[in-house]
Amino acid sequence: MPVDEFAGKVKGKIAKEVSSRGKWIFVRLEPAYFMLINLGMGGDLVYFTQGGELPEKYQFKLAFTDGSGFTIRFSWFGSIHLVHEKDLAEHRLTAHLGLSPIDDTFTPEYFKRLLGKRKARIKSFLLNQKNVAGIGNVYIQDILFVAGLHPDREISTLTEEEAAQLYDAIQTVLNRSVQLRGLEYEKDFYGRKGGYTMKEFLVGYKTGHPCPTCNTRIERIKTGSTSSYICPKCQPLE
Amino acid sequence: MPVDEFAGKVKGKIAKEVSSRGKWIFVRLEPAYFMLINLGMGGDLVYFTQGGELPEKYQFKLAFTDGSGFTIRFSWFGSIHLVHEKDLAEHRLTAHLGLSPIDDTFTPEYFKRLLGKRKARIKSFLLNQKNVAGIGNVYIQDILFVAGLHPDREISTLTEEEAAQLYDAIQTVLNRSVQLRGLEYEKDFYGRKGGYTMKEFLVGYKTGHPCPTCNTRIERIKTGSTSSYICPKCQPLE
DNA sequence: TAATCTAACAACGA
DNA sequence: CTCGTTGTTAGATT
Numbered sequence: 001m002p003v004d005e006f007a008g009k010v011k012g013k014i015a016k017e018v019s020s021r022g023k024w025i026f027v028r029l030e031p032a033y034f035m036l037i038n039l040g041m042g043g044d045l046v047y048f049t050q051g052g053e054l055p056e057k058y059q060f061k062l063a064f065t066d067g068s069g070f071t072i073r074f075s076w077f078g079s080i081h082l083v084h085e086k087d088l089a090e091h092r093l094t095a096h097l098g099l100s101p102i103d104d105t106f107t108p109e110y111f112k113r114l115l116g117k118r119k120a121r122i123k124s125f126l127l128n129q130k131n132v133a134g135i136g137n138v139y140i141q142d143i144l145f146v147a148g149l150h151p152d153r154e155i156s157t158l159t160e161e162e163a164a165q166l167y168d169a170i171q172t173v174l175n176r177s178v179q180l181r182g183l184e185y186e187k188d189f190y191g192r193k194g195g196y197t198m199k200e201f202l203v204g205y206k207t208g209h210p211c212p213t214c215n216t217r218i219e220r221i222k223t224g225s226t227s228s229y230i231c232p233k234c235q236p237l238e
Numbered sequence: 239m240p241v242d243e244f245a246g247k248v249k250g251k252i253a254k255e256v257s258s259r260g261k262w263i264f265v266r267l268e269p270a271y272f273m274l275i276n277l278g279m280g281g282d283l284v285y286f287t288q289g290g291e292l293p294e295k296y297q298f299k300l301a302f303t304d305g306s307g308f309t310i311r312f313s314w315f316g317s318i319h320l321v322h323e324k325d326l327a328e329h330r331l332t333a334h335l336g337l338s339p340i341d342d343t344f345t346p347e348y349f350k351r352l353l354g355k356r357k358a359r360i361k362s363f364l365l366n367q368k369n370v371a372g373i374g375n376v377y378i379q380d381i382l383f384v385a386g387l388h389p390d391r392e393i394s395t396l397t398e399e400e401a402a403q404l405y406d407a408i409q410t411v412l413n414r415s416v417q418l419r420g421l422e423y424e425k426d427f428y429g430r431k432g433g434y435t436m437k438e439f440l441v442g443y444k445t446g447h448p449c450p451t452c453n454t455r456i457e458r459i460k461t462g463s464t465s466s467y468i469c470p471k472c473q474p475l476e
Numbered sequence: 477t478a479a480t481c482t483a484a485c486a487a488c489g490a
Numbered sequence: 491c492t493c494g495t496t497g498t499t500a501g502a503t504t
Contacts (some may be wrong), residue, residue, distance in 0.1 A: 023492080041491045077490065077492050093494085119501095120484065129493080137493060185491085224485070261479080279478035315479055315503070330479085357488090358497060367480080375478065423477090441477075462498070465477085 006082055009033065010062070022097050022133025028145050039076030044187045046070060056084045058211060066150040070189070101170045102178065108130075111167045115155050122158070122166070123129045123151035123223055135170070139177065141204030143169045150237040151221075176200070203229045246374070254270070259335050260371025268401030270323050273334060278331065282425045284308060335371040338409045338415065339388055342470065346372075349405045353393050360396070360404070361389030372409070373465055379442030379467045381407045388475040389459075389466045440454065441467045 003208040006007045013029040020026065025045070039045065048054050050067030060080065067114035072078070083091050098114075114131065123144065126135050135143070144151055146169035149162060158166070177183070180192030198205070202212050207220040211231035221228050251267035258264065263275040263283070276413065286292050298318065301307035310316070321329050334350075338346045353370065355399030362381065364373050373381070382389055385406035387400060396404070413420070420432030434444070440450050445458040449469035459466050 038492085040493085062480085075491085124484080127492095136491065183491085225487080278480085312504095313478080356496085361498080365479090438481090464479095464498080 001011045001082060006080075009082055010035070015064070020100070021094065022100055022129050024094050024097065024133075026094075029083075031102060032084060032231070034083050034088050035074070036081040036083060036091070038079050038081075038093075039072075040074065042075040043073050044073045045189065046187055046192075047189050059202065074143075075108070083146075096130050098129060100130045100134045101132055102134070102174055108164060108167045111170075112163050115163055117157065118155040120155055121152045121223070122149055122155055123226075123228065126228070132170075134174070137226050138183065138204065139173050141217045142202045143173045144228075145231060145235060146170075146172060148228065149234045150233055151223045152237055158163050203231055205229060244371070247320055248273070258338070258469075259288070259332065260338055261374070262332055262335070262371075264332075266323075272321050272326050274312060274319040274321060274322060275310070276317050276319075277310075278312060278317065280313040280318050280423070281309045281311050282429075283427065284425055284429045284443070285289075285427050298453045334368050336367060338372045339370055340372070340412055346402060346405045349408075349422050350398075350401055352394065353401055356393040358393055359390045359394055359461070361391060361464075362468065364408075370408075372412070375464050376421065376442065377411050380440045382408075382409045382443045382466075383411060383469060383473060386472055387462045388468065388473045390475055412431055441469055443467060 010029060010033075013033060016028040016030050018027050019026065023038055024198065027035040027037070028034055035044065044055065046055060047070045048068060052068075053072055054061070055071055058071035058073040060072040060074075061069060062071075064224070072080075081091065081093065087108055089095060092231070099110070115125075124138055125131055125142060126143070127137065140151075143166070147162065147166040149158075149166060175192075177196045180195035181188050181192065182196055184197045186194045188194070203209075203218045206218045206229060209218050209233060210216070211218055214231065214232050214233050216233040218229055221230060221233055248267060248271075251269070251271060254266040254268050256265050257327035261276060261354055263274065265273040267273055275283065282293065282296075284293060285308045286306060290306075292299070293309055293311055296311040298310040298312075299307060300309075307350075310318075319329065319331065325329065326466060327401060329447055337348070353363075356363065361378060364378055364381070365375065374441050378389075381404070383454070385400065385404040387396075413430075415434045418433035418438070419426050419430065420434055422435045424432045432436060441456045444456045444467060447456050448454070449456055449472060452469065453471050454471040456467055459472055
């Protein structure tokens with residue numbers, strides 16, 4: 001959408017509820033629109049006060065009538081979509097998102113039924129936002145380590161117990177990050193860096209380091225097109 | 239659909255126009271229905287007169303009020319779908335069929351635009367019924383030979399001339415078959431075998447025979463999951 | 477021999 | 491650190 005058209009449609013609207021699903025942020029603009037924001041492979045969405053400092057670099061700025069507002073710096077592949085409310089349910093990129101793992105309705109039972117008896121590999125399945133919305137290649141590393149699962153395990157071979165452990169691992173890792181307000185290289189709305197530092201990682205990005213459980217050297221392997229960091233002893237493939 | 243339900247819906251209707259698209263036969267049943275027939279990997283759909291002979295073996299029979307009718311013997315993977323006319327446009331298996339190459343609107347210009355600059359291999363593209371409806375693994379053999387193209391040629395590398403030759407080859411081979419009323423092992427509605435015999439094939443199913451153009455031995459190769467018969471000299475891959 | 481849908485996977489590009 | 495698109499392949503279908 002051309003910038004003019006975007007600005008024309010947004011100007012004068014009132015920003016209402018802000019929600020999220022997976023990696024998407026939904027801002028309701030009254031009347032009749034939604035602004036959908038996706039930071040892609042990284043970026044900062046930060047607030048500024050009236051007369052306050054703005055970041056050196058940003059690609060998007062939205063100002064409120066009181067002089068405050070926010071900017072967005074996209075680092076790679078981010079996007080903003082402006083969608084009429086009547087088109088929201090069919091919006092190609094967000095209509096088919098799965099549930100957020102930290103959603104109340106994402107129960108152990110829901111997760112077990114979702115897994116079913118598929119042929120897919122567990123990592124590939126969890127990274128697919130249509131299945132579960134919000135897990136990326138950063139958090140998946142420790143999730144699978146905590147669950148004791150190799151990224152290439154076929155879902156149909158998971159035992160009840162393994163599925164339950166996986167559910168718990170997802171909750172543990174993601175809630176820890178929520179608590180710490182995200183990764184070190186991310187900022188929250190008020191510009192504060194996240195507290196989820198390298199020290200938090202158990203195996204992710206720790207190639208050659210000892211496994212925190214068994215001291216085996218952590219390996220980096222290729223799983224499809226993404227990298228995985230695993231303890232070969234704690235996460236065997238059989 | 240259970241047999242009873244099928245029979246109940248068909249009984250008393252009037253068979254109107256019969257048409258085809260690719261490998262599908264459409265029979266309009268008045269009022270409000272279409273019977274869609276697909277013979278899959280082979281079968282005979284033959285008429286019988288009142289009091290006339292019926293084939294020894296068949297899986298489907300439809301009788302008209304005058305005592306005539308037709309039977310279908312399916313050899314593999316055939317099917318009949320009964321669809322309400324209001325659902326026809328969304329019917330999963332027929333809604334996305336491409337044009338028949340012998341349709342009037344299948345012009346050289348249409349074909350050239352359809353090919354575009356894709357990465358797909360030419361054989362795989364032509365066998366996909368969403369692109370072009372009606373070419374199977376039998377006729378594709380001589381089509382590609384007549385066009386001088388290797389089945390694995392990338393579409394984006396085709397010259398204007400090669401695309402034009404391919405268009406002509408499709409027309410030549412398919413029209414010849416229409417003229418001869420199909421393959422030797424097929425029957426028309428009146429039970430007559432087709433006249434497109436093995437003698438008509440140039441390279442298809444002729445492994446080891448000399449190429450009709452250059453005498454090179456014809457080879458059988460694997461292309462994806464299908465077999466291809468080619469003259470390695472007339473159909474080089476570069 | 478012949479057909480084709482589906483799921484999973486890989487290459488590619490923005 | 492992402493993900494949609496396109497195309498390929500293995501498996502299933504009866």
